[in-house]
Amino acid sequence: MMYKIEMLDMRKVRNWILLSLTLLLSCNRDAVYTVSIQGELEGVKYGTAYLRTFGEKDSFLLSSAIEKGRFVLEGVLPEKGRYTLQINRKVLYLFLDGEKIQLKGDYKQLNNSDVKGSLANELEQEFYLLLEENYQKEFRELQAIYREIIQQEDQHAADDVMSQMLKLDEKRYVLVRDFIKTHPDNIFSIFLANTEIKGSYEKGKELYALLSPSMQQTAQGREVKQQVDELAVSALGVPCPEIQAETEQGELVVIDSLKGNFVVLDFWASWCGPCRQEMKNLRILHKEFAVKGVRFVSISFDDSVEKWKEACEEEQIPWMSLHDKNGWKNSKIRKAMGIQFIPFIVLLDRDGNIIAKNIRRNQLRDKLLEVTEE
Template identity: 30%
Template structure:
């Protein structure tokens, strides 16, 4: 019987089609793998049963928990771009930069802040940057370690030195961003400034970043943060808003126009806030008859705890809240990310100072009202 060329041609087409399909699948598989982040940890002496990874998913911060077995763990996650990841242990919170591929984390449980992290070019850059800032960090650590046991004269000297070191650190960070506009590390330096509420500094550095960096997910997030910060930079006029007093009666901020007003963002569960309240009370008692008042905006979500703290700390000024915690409408509008936070307004409702605490608050009020 003769051969059937037609059938052979069809079979060849079928085989070629299968090969083509397999090639596409293989390419897709390799491409998918290239977008995969794999973090392998080996930390001697780590007794934690789990490690928590905190990352940005392009919309919000997320947390994944992985099990630890004899100090070893593996975490995998699909990533679209390099980003800073937080790793939470029972005794420390460690940041590292990650991108697609395999990241190896090695070290010991008694030195969690000195882990060896390899496999990320951005982390390598961050390690080099940290070394360049080491002299400032060591001097700051020395001051922190010896400040509480120093004499008053030495403490004055330490405060002066700390201010100088902070200015030096700021200048180096600015210089780094200016000279590395295409760096993800630069983006996160800007992010730290923005999260600290420094609108002018963060905005100036953000504008120096390459467009491609600004358009990353984290870059867009910082851009949005700057829009929020623009509402509360020095000289900005406060927007009118309304929230309820303890008894449910609405309080309008426009009612305070014509007075110097301290807006104090706090909460009953905030230790530093509660520690500062006696100082704020002292300022209130001294200047309440001199065209000055205070309004507290609580980031509580429990009315009883809020009311109890007001009574315990003997705060006589107006207090408002919508009992939504950090989702408080006023706090969200102004991008409040940590407390205590304060705004001092002039009689026209413009912000003239922020985050005045301790003696700084009394000095500013004396300058304005004495």
């Protein structure tokens, strides 16, 4: 046991040296965050507690031996934010913004509610309770109905229910926006803003503006600002970024060549079940609006050309079907359009400008009716 404790102490010294060098080289002294996490656990006597950078498995920032269920993690972190606390095999993802944090509870049932002294962590729990009552319950109910209808193969009914589910996204956005507005000076609000942008320049700009200047200047705040700035090239009303993709025969098609038509861009992949389901609705819309000068184009992010071609054969897509040869991970199209998930549908006007993003089902149909009847 003595050997293990000595090794942990050496690691702690090393961590302190690295953090001290970071602080000496840092220009933003306000970002310095000193924290003490005191743990008192039942159901575990010995082991090790680690604090890591969130999302990075090997980035150990602080460590402490556990003796008779107690440990103390003390040190200097780059800034307040989200971190990973690992206690033996137990892992908690925490928002830390207090100087003195207490963790007390049963090891086997340990969760974020056992953490005291971090307002950001408490706000996270408050928000998700709010979300559960005002969004999640209704969403799950609609989701259950949708699954039953899909089994009955009633596409029109399925489109109606899916449209209701999509409208709930706006309700969720309002909840997020109002929560950030109420808590503009907390790191948890930065996290909310970042997760709710969802490829929308307009929403990202609004949410970022609600953050306090001090939150905007944090590393996490600057990441939100960078994401918003990158989305400016695919904002509503601007020309669609350059999109080039290949046909099954390997011919290159430039979307800009379709100017003069309204264009529905359907981004999908063979492995995406909801994408394949979305095509059932697009078939209905294609029959209704192709005669009105609307062009439909599906662009796949499949990494495998073979799997894409196989899916095209299965779907018998009646409109132009293209493939982004860079696949999902390396797609320049996906980055330019701010696509984080699929299906993702974009509508272009006759001049090639973006007039709607992330629009589906009845919402898409209503928009197509609006623009084609003008």
